[in-house]
Amino acid sequence: MSIFLVDEYKDMEPYVPGEQPKDKPYIKLNANETSMPPSPKVFEAISKSEIWNMSYYSDPHCHEFRRAVAEIYHVKEEEVFVGNGADEVLSFVLMSFFRRGMKIYFPDITYGFYRTYAKTYGLDMEEIPVKDDFSIDINDYMELDGDIIFANPNNPTGLTIPTADIERLVKRNPNRMVIVDEAYADYSGETCLPLAVKYPNLVVVRTFSKSRNMAGAHIGFAVSSRDIIEDMNKIKFSFNPFNLNSVTMAAGIAAVKDVDYLHNCVTRIVKNRENFQKELESIGFHVIPSKANFVFCYHDAIDSGILCEKLKEEGILTRHFADEKLTKYLRITIGTEQEMDVVLIAIREILDEVRQKQSVKEKKAC
Numbered sequence: 001m002s003i004f005l006v007d008e009y010k011d012m013e014p015y016v017p018g019e020q021p022k023d024k025p026y027i028k029l030n031a032n033e034t035s036m037p038p039s040p041k042v043f044e045a046i047s048k049s050e051i052w053n054m055s056y057y058s059d060p061h062c063h064e065f066r067r068a069v070a071e072i073y074h075v076k077e078e079e080v081f082v083g084n085g086a087d088e089v090l091s092f093v094l095m096s097f098f099r100r101g102m103k104i105y106f107p108d109i110t111y112g113f114y115r116t117y118a119k120t121y122g123l124d125m126e127e128i129p130v131k132d133d134f135s136i137d138i139n140d141y142m143e144l145d146g147d148i149i150f151a152n153p154n155n156p157t158g159l160t161i162p163t164a165d166i167e168r169l170v171k172r173n174p175n176r177m178v179i180v181d182e183a184y185a186d187y188s189g190e191t192c193l194p195l196a197v198k199y200p201n202l203v204v205v206r207t208f209s210k211s212r213n214m215a216g217a218h219i220g221f222a223v224s225s226r227d228i229i230e231d232m233n234k235i236k237f238s239f240n241p242f243n244l245n246s247v248t249m250a251a252g253i254a255a256v257k258d259v260d261y262l263h264n265c266v267t268r269i270v271k272n273r274e275n276f277q278k279e280l281e282s283i284g285f286h287v288i289p290s291k292a293n294f295v296f297c298y299h300d301a302i303d304s305g306i307l308c309e310k311l312k313e314e315g316i317l318t319r320h321f322a323d324e325k326l327t328k329y330l331r332i333t334i335g336t337e338q339e340m341d342v343v344l345i346a347i348r349e350i351l352d353e354v355r356q357k358q359s360v361k362e363k364k365a366c
């Protein structure tokens with residue numbers, strides 16, 4: 001630590017993203033990305049002329065990109081904010097609407113970045129415990145004295161809050177901002193997007209990292225009322241007007257317009273998720289019924305941390321969380337059919353090995 005770091009940041013706990021080891025090729029199922037490529041339209045969009053365009057600054061208003069997003073989601077350009085990933089978009093939300101010391105509420109089991117942001121922005125965060133089955137009871141949020149953020153579907157559980165519940169919350173608390181992070185909403189089929197332009201206290205955040213297979217491009221957007229988007233743009237122009245570069249925007253425009261490709265990828269992942277979940281259950285796993293592109297599961301015969309390590313030895317990355325409430329579980333991203341077949345073979349082998357060791361031990365005990 002240098003002598004220059006300001007006091008507020010001295011005990012900051014930066015977010016730890018899923019690892020990206022490069023020592024050998026892995027089946028990467030630890031960060032909810034995918035090995036499927038972006039839309040073929042993206043390959044076409046990043047042409048030589050886009051490289052020529054690099055000589056000039058990109059459009060800081062992101063007009064063309066915002067218009068394209070607006071058209072696909074049936075909202076107005078003025079109701080769309082675009083940024084460098086959902087993470088940056090969320091960061092602009094917090095930077096724009098929260099002062100140090102302000103209250104923010106979120107479930108105690110959710111996307112780890114909310115805690116990091118709350119620390120970064122010096123917010124007074126309160127984590128509301130989820131139920132024993134990891135579900136969120138909207139009634140716990142109805143009478144709070146601060147703003148609220150949810151991931152819906154939630155990460156790492158894959159569980160959803162019904163849209164009607166969120167609407168009830170938003171209606172009931174017109175002076176509280178409700179932020180809904182819909183990183184996985186394409187997989188659940190439920191969305192609050194139409195509500196975000198109906199209620200002036202709701203912000204919905206989306207990403208291209210998961211369902212559009214473009215985590216490396218890092219594109220996110222928010223949909224909300226015109227006033228909220230205008231405020232966020234004001235803050236953006238006071239911080240980094242060129243938060244999206246021209247090449248990324250060209251890719252984003254091509255990707256968002258290819259609705260069929262998105263639909264095909266999502267359908268494929270959802271089918272793989274349902275099959276994978278069934279296969280896991282047939283070999284004794286407990287699996288939380290997920291509406292996202294991952295499953296959260298455990299097996300009584302093996303510690304999830306050990307399973308995670310053994311899978312890594314087999315070239316498969318999954319995500320194990322050290323958090324007391326999560327440590328029993330393993331989060332496995334849903335990949336292609338072939339990838340999930342390989343994972344199932346590896347898991348079966350690991351379980352067989354555990355059982356053999358167990359029976360040797362039992363025999364020795366006799």
Ligand SMILES: *Cc1c(COP(=O)(O)O)cnc(C)c1O
Binds near residue numbers: 086181207
């Ligand atoms: C992956 C994820 C994000 C991050 O999205 P980026 O666009 O890559 O920044 C945000 N929220 C949740 C809940 C996520 O799981």
